[in-house]
Amino acid sequence: MSFSTEIAKRRTFGIISHPDAGKTTLTEKLLMFGGAIQMAGAVKARKASRHATSDWMKIEQERGISVASSVMKFNYRDFEINLLDTPGHQDFSEDTYRVLTAVDSAMMVIDSASGVEAQTEKLMEVCRMRNTPIVTFINKLDREGLEPLDLLTDIEEKLQIECTPMSWPIGMGKSFKGVYNLYKKELNLFKAGAKTNDFDTVKISDLSDPKVDELLGTQADELRDDIELLEGAADPFNLEQFLIGSQTPVFFGSAVNNFGVKELLDAFVELSPSPGPRDAVERTVHPNEKGFSAFCFKIQANMDPAHRDRIAFFRICSGKFKKGMTVRHHRLGKDVKIPNATIFMAQDRAHVEEAYAGDIIGIHNHGTIKIGDTFTTKEALKFTGIPNFAPELFRRIRLKDPMKRKQLHKGLVQLSEEGAVQVFKTLLGGDYILGAVGVLQFDVTVARLNAEYKVDADYVATDFQIARWVTAEDDKKMSEFRRLFESNLSEDADGFLSYLAPSAWKLSYTEEQWPDITFHKTREHI
Numbered sequence: 001m002s003f004s005t006e007i008a009k010r011r012t013f014g015i016i017s018h019p020d021a022g023k024t025t026l027t028e029k030l031l032m033f034g035g036a037i038q039m040a041g042a043v044k045a046r047k048a049s050r051h052a053t054s055d056w057m058k059i060e061q062e063r064g065i066s067v068a069s070s071v072m073k074f075n076y077r078d079f080e081i082n083l084l085d086t087p088g089h090q091d092f093s094e095d096t097y098r099v100l101t102a103v104d105s106a107m108m109v110i111d112s113a114s115g116v117e118a119q120t121e122k123l124m125e126v127c128r129m130r131n132t133p134i135v136t137f138i139n140k141l142d143r144e145g146l147e148p149l150d151l152l153t154d155i156e157e158k159l160q161i162e163c164t165p166m167s168w169p170i171g172m173g174k175s176f177k178g179v180y181n182l183y184k185k186e187l188n189l190f191k192a193g194a195k196t197n198d199f200d201t202v203k204i205s206d207l208s209d210p211k212v213d214e215l216l217g218t219q220a221d222e223l224r225d226d227i228e229l230l231e232g233a234a235d236p237f238n239l240e241q242f243l244i245g246s247q248t249p250v251f252f253g254s255a256v257n258n259f260g261v262k263e264l265l266d267a268f269v270e271l272s273p274s275p276g277p278r279d280a281v282e283r284t285v286h287p288n289e290k291g292f293s294a295f296c297f298k299i300q301a302n303m304d305p306a307h308r309d310r311i312a313f314f315r316i317c318s319g320k321f322k323k324g325m326t327v328r329h330h331r332l333g334k335d336v337k338i339p340n341a342t343i344f345m346a347q348d349r350a351h352v353e354e355a356y357a358g359d360i361i362g363i364h365n366h367g368t369i370k371i372g373d374t375f376t377t378k379e380a381l382k383f384t385g386i387p388n389f390a391p392e393l394f395r396r397i398r399l400k401d402p403m404k405r406k407q408l409h410k411g412l413v414q415l416s417e418e419g420a421v422q423v424f425k426t427l428l429g430g431d432y433i434l435g436a437v438g439v440l441q442f443d444v445t446v447a448r449l450n451a452e453y454k455v456d457a458d459y460v461a462t463d464f465q466i467a468r469w470v471t472a473e474d475d476k477k478m479s480e481f482r483r484l485f486e487s488n489l490s491e492d493a494d495g496f497l498s499y500l501a502p503s504a505w506k507l508s509y510t511e512e513q514w515p516d517i518t519f520h521k522t523r524e525h526i
């Protein structure tokens with residue numbers, strides 16, 4: 001198979017959703033269609049084990065399991081799919097955001113009873129940074145939920161993306177009859193509890209077809225009214241608009257009943273883009289270029305408790321990876337040979353013989369790889385779009401043995417390089433404030449400080465609630481700001497100045513008062 005065909009058949013995506021919308025259930029069904037798992041429950045079991053995580057050992061055990069699933073590679077039809085896990089629930093973290101910087105498209109799952117929820121809004125903000133194309137699945141139609149049109153309005157208003165239904169539900173909850181596929185002009189009839197995709201599909205000429213009345217009874221006219229209403233209300237699908245992330249095709253179904261999932265997957269592989277060009281500081285890199293390039297978007301530590309190894313996940317942006325190849329680690333200015341990169345299958349990992357743009361490979365890391373690092377065959381490149389995200393939760397770290405300050409510093413610098421947690425050292429007093437996006441990161445950090453750096457530490461509360469990186473063109477203004485806000489200022493692990501605010505109100509007040517200072521939510525363009 002030719003090099004460009006290999007790349008064209010790849011689809012690399014993540015699922016964005018709020019906890020309990022059905023991401024795990026949907027993932028499982030997608031993997032079953034891809035033949036990657038045979039049995040329902042495999043992904044579920046992993047999630048159940050995640051929920052039990054409270055102490056470090058458990059976290060570690062869970063990591064052993066979850067890493068194989070950080071990327072799930074499977075084949076479907078002629079496509080090679082990389083499904084990247086976007087950790088939710090307690091292990092929601094900056095990693096979740098960063099995974100989205102490594103995908104070419106996303107699938108959004110919405111619970112029909114809840115509409116758009118907080119976590120989806122946050123993840124969507126990240127997708128918007130790169131105009132990631134989004135396919136939407138409205139789930140749980142077998143239950144009573146919000147009216148479909150209200151759901152679309154909710155998505156459009158909260159997420160600022162135009163919705164274009166590809167299918168339309170017929171009833172919901174107890175009266176759920178299935179969906180009408182607007183493009184294929186088919187009725188997909190629902191049957192609860194189906195194990196496979198054995199639903200009846202009935203082709204119709206159009207909605208006036210008497211078969212519609214035969215099959216749907218009194219609900220036939222409801223469907224006709226809905227579609228008439230819809231034709232005035234929603235624009236037809238437009239591939240270009242979808243590819244720039246301004247329109248999302250919407251599907252309705254029920255993941256647990258396997259209903260609508262195959263249609264979703266079929267449309268997804270056909271519509272969503274293959275690996276596209278990516279911007280680097282120097283130039284735009286095209287996937288079909290022969291030279292290999294990749295960047296690190298995630299580091300996973302302690303996957304094997306016996307070895308305390310770490311794996312750096314790289315997204316290949318161009319070219320082809322071959323086992324044993326030598327690449328340049330640009331930050332260190334060194335050539336490194338990669339004898340055994342790992343590729344992640346749904347339930348397994350295997351050594352990679354070769355991999356292409358769009359694929360994710362795992363490389364063993366002995367503390368020399370940082371998030372954002374670039375590996376290429378030769379050319380020096382620095383990919384953009386892998387920012388640090390301002391943390392949303394803060395704790396002040398308390399060292400129990402003051403003699404261990406050096407080790408604490410070392411441990412925190414390393415953990416922040418892995419992207420596990422962000423570290424801010426206050427200008428006044430030199431205390432360490434840790435910032436995270438998910439609360440579990442705090443437990444993981446003290447546990448790892450203890451296990452790997454022999455540092456005994458715990459947390460005390462802090463008043464800080466928001467962090468923003470600050471810059472100014474005018475040095476005088478910055479010195480003035482530094483002087484007045486010294487007790488709110490800190491430096492992150494790379495020495496960037498950050499303002500820590502006690503509330504959103506205080507932040508916006510300070511922003512207003514200091515128009516010459518720029519407050520950055522991500523640390524990319526500083």
Ligand code: G4P
Nearest residue numbers: 018019020021022023024025026139140143254255256257
């Ligand atoms: P998540 O990963 O997004 O957090 O969601 P997950 O798939 O775990 O689903 C959350 C709950 O919603 C699960 O129920 C799951 O069975 C249920 N669910 C998923 N899809 C559908 C659907 O199409 N219809 C209905 N009615 N329910 C759905 P649970 O009670 O938390 O777990 P379980 O006991 O069913 O395993």
